[in-house]
Amino acid sequence: MVRKSDYVTKRLLFSVIIASVASLIYGWEVGMLNILFSMRGSFGNVFGLYEFDRQKKTFVETESKPLREMIITPSFIIGGIFGSIIVLYLMDTIGRIRCLRIGSIIYFIGGLIQVLCKTIAVLCIGRFISGIASGITLCICPLFISEIAPKQIRGTLGIVNSLGLQGGMFLASLCNTLCLKFITKNMNLQWRTAVGCQMIPSLFFLIFVWFLRETPRYLLLKRDDEKALDNLAYIRQRPTTDPEVADEFNEMNGKLKVELSEGMASWKEIFTTKSIIYRVVIVSVLQLLHMLVGINAIGYYSTQIYSKYLNISPQKYGAWLATLNNVISFICTVPAMRYIENFGRKPLLKWGAFGLGCCMVAICVLCHLCEVTHKSVFAWICVIVIYLFGIIYSWSWSSAVFVFQSELFPLRMRAKANTIGGIFQYIGSMIVGATTTTLMKFFGYYTFLIYAGFCLIAFIFTSLCVRETKGIALEDMDRLYGGDIEARNEFKRDINNCFETNVKEV
Known part of the structure; x- marks a missing residue:
């Protein structure tokens, strides 16, 4: 009897965990802003998001707050696009490991600049530099894991990358919440400590990435x-x-x-070969939808959702609620490691999109009921639905998209194709991060219906365009997506029969 654990070794696990720390740092950068934006007297005051109202004796939003958030939030994402383009020319030239090492150094420099900054311009420069590192490492990590993993557990190990991302969001929200709650006298120390905590995983990654093998x-x-x-x-x-x-x-x-x-693939070959361009389009749309389903709207602004629409105080409950949301999402990513090889990539994407859309509609309805009735019960039900959204996302799109993308392309064109997918992920993230606060200003909680619409598009697109890749060797993906329909169907039948036999043995 063959078990999944039989394919795992300590060195394989070590390599996968260290590589996934890069995703943890990315998740930290994403999850960090949610609580930082709630630090009204420290971060908000320094960077012009809030100002003290002497009559109300509290900090109130400035007129420029949406604009400033639109500048701060996407600065990291824009850097990610640049990093994705840079890694395109490095991945097949200097190798996977050297790219990760370069990324670790850039991550550390970007984090240090953020900790020491005094103006919004320098803060954005630091986030931009960290974004470059994320663009490099996020393109490499899923690819690195897929290339060293046995095909029998490639999906399982690929989810460690998503686990790192969810873990980073949780740790960021936890550290920042503790800073918000316990550092109350020195406001400058409060936000700098919150930002500085990201240096811990950055330093860990900077040290241990040098022990990885190509x-x-x-x-x-x-x-x-x-x-x-x-x-x-x-x-x-x-x-x-x-x-x-x-x-x-x-x-x-x-x-x-x-x-x-046949040699390394040229750009002309990628964009003129039908089976390849078809795969590139699928991955690009999936990565775009991966963000447009609204996960970053929740990740960046959940505490503001609690405050504006549900009348839940961010100081008293909101920060802890955001932290609890992230820890639940982190924990619920773990079961996906076990079951992705059973369920497959396509069902997780398809039904995950359906569940996310239902959650977005429910969030909108519950915000409306809370506004009309002023009953707190609807607010707390909405919090539960937001948690459910995070659980479904961690089980489906957070896990399956990167695994699917890392498997899909031949080695001779994997760098170019994965870079294109990474760029579209950052484009989607930038769209959501830069527009959500403005959309909420003008449309309120009806903004969530927009994201529900993208979830519907994701459901339809996945149903029609995505083919299952579980149990297939990386070198056989051309047979799955080749132009000969009869040969492809025969290949899929062989794979399904082989997979069913392996499941029975397990």
């Missing part, structure tokens, strides 16, 4: 067969003469040699 597939790309075999054996914790290591290496090497005999 992926065997990249070394085969560079025709370094001997080192590729050594690294594969090292990660599998077996000698190079082990029959299973030899079989895996020979299968990988043989298929890649055939693929690479």
Whole structure:
């Protein structure tokens, strides 16, 4: 009887965990602003989001608050787009590991600038630099994990990347909430400590990324067969003469040699080859919808939603509610690691979009009922629905999109294709991050119906365009998305029969 745990080694797990720390830092940057925007007397006052009203004896929103949030929030995302473009030219040139090392250094510099900044301009520069690092590492991490993982547990290990993202959002909200609650006398120390906590995972990543080994597939790309075999054996914790290591290496090497005999893919080939451009479009739309379903609207502004529409005080409850939301999402990502190989990628994306859309509609309705009736019961039900939204997202789109993208393309064009997908993720994130606060200003809670509409589009698109990739070797994706329909259907039947047999054995 073969179990998933039989494919896991300590070195494989170490490599996956260290790589996923980059996603944790990205999640930290995303989750950090939610509570920071609620620090009215410290962060809000310093950067012009709030000003003290002597008559009301409290901090009130400035007229420029939506504009300032529109500048602060997407500065990180714009950097991510630049980072995604930069890694395009580095990924196949200097390798996966060196890219991660460069990203770790840039992350640390960007975080340090944010901690020491005194103006909104310098803050945005720091976030932009951190964004460059995120663009580099987020393109590399899912790819790195997929290239070192056995195909039997590739989806499971791929979710560790999403687990890091959810964990980063949780840790950011927890640290910032503690700063908000317990650092109440020194307002400058309050927000700087909250921002500075991100330096802890940045330093951890900066140190341990140097212990990672290059992926065997990249070394085969560079025709370094001997080192590729050594690294594969090292990660599998077996000698190079082990029959299973030899079989895996020979299968990988043989298929890649055939693929690479055509040379590295040019941009012209990518945009003129029907099966490839079809995959690029699918990944780009998925990454765009990945953000447009509204996760960052909740991630950045949930405390403001509690305050504006549900009359829940951010100082008393809101920050803790945001933290609890993130910890629940983090915990609920763990089961997806076990079941993604059973459910597959397509069902998670399809029904996840449906569930997210239902939640967005419910949030809008409950905000309306809260406004009309002034009953707190509707507010707390809405909080539960927001939690449910986070659970569904962590189970589905947070987990499956990156796994699906990392599997879909041949090695000779994987860098270019994954970079395009990463750019569209940042474009979607920028759209949501830059517009949500303005949309809420003019449309109020009806903004959530807009995101519900995108969830419906995601459901339809996934149903029509996404094909299942579970259990398929990376080198066989061309057969799944090839132009010969009859051959493709035969291949899918073979894979399904093989997968059903493996499930019975497990």
